[in-house]
Amino acid sequence: MLEVYHFVNPLSGDSLETEKKLASYVTTATEKIALQVVPVMTMQSVHETAVALGHPEQEQVLSQTMYRFILDVKALQFQGKKVARRFLEAAQTAIFSGQPYTDEFVMGLVADIAADQTLFLEDRNSDLTIQAYRADHNMAAEMGVTQFPTLVVYNTNGANHASRTTDFSDESLRSLITPTANQQLNTYDGYLHNGHVTEIEEG
Template sequence: MLEVYLFVNPLATQCVRDEQNVLRLANDSDKQIQFQFVPLLNINVVSRALKCQGIQASNWQAQNKQSQTLYRVILDYKAALFQGKKRGRNFLIALQAAMLKAQQRYSEALVKQVAQDCQIDLDMFMEDRDSQLAKQAFQADQRLASEMNITEASSAVVFDCDRYDYGVLLEHFNYTTLLDLVNGQLDPFHEVTRQASANAGSTTAQLHVL
């Protein structure tokens, strides 16, 4: 059995592509795969998000606004997950489509509409999104990221419970890299050794054994 943890910025286009790759992998692979999208919120995530918008990371007002929006989106996602993993994922994907593709601004009205479209119990959702339980779930995700040394979004940690006693961290990966690792066509130790001598500026997939 495989366990995949994908650490994401919920409002980053690259993370949406990574989510699609993980969903595609779960659908294409013959192996049993359990996966989880783990929202990440730290200064690196916020700074990268601002850079993509052409805003200086030193703009404290913009930084605070971006952090607040991401935090609210994450709590909404956690509240949706309380009604089932599938509903939670569908909510996140629908909210991302509304904000990233349709360019809608985050608002209470938008969140309610997305929740209703995803057949989420609205009364329960509205109560849960501001609950202590949702905040604790957010904090647990950040602790998990810290334990796995995750500092950047679009990072995936893969555990192959049948073959290895360790996890493999992938950064700058694509579907092919993920598939090769899952199918055993990529030796993590060999790849880590090879990449250690590669150019530090390379944008190719990077693997680290945890």
């Protein structure tokens, strides 16, 4: 089985596009795949997003919005990874069309994707959700993720193998999400530190 971690900046258009592209590859792959989209916020990603939007002076406000957005995604992951991915993609699409990220908007979207609103309200401010957010941040650091979006794939069939890339081209995804890609990856020793993961450069 392939375990696929897609680390994204939730307020990045590039991340939305790679989410859609990766999802199409996963649905057609012959290999069994466990996909997890991992929204992560760093000081650098907040700064780059503010600059890209043309509002570097609004970095603090953007940081608060991104943090709230990620916690909401994490809260919905307790109702299933697919539920959280539907929320993430729908929210991103609306935000990039100019929709403010308000509580009213969030609750409407939670209803639209048929998630449990009561459970979501309980989870979105819980200590468990905050702990999950911090665990994702630590995992990104452990896996050597410094850019968004980044893909980490490892194979759990027999000997574990792992790779990390920021290249989401068709060629790159085909080489990773196929059984033949397993022979191209370095041995995974339980930790994806820089020295233990194949770095696939962009073509």
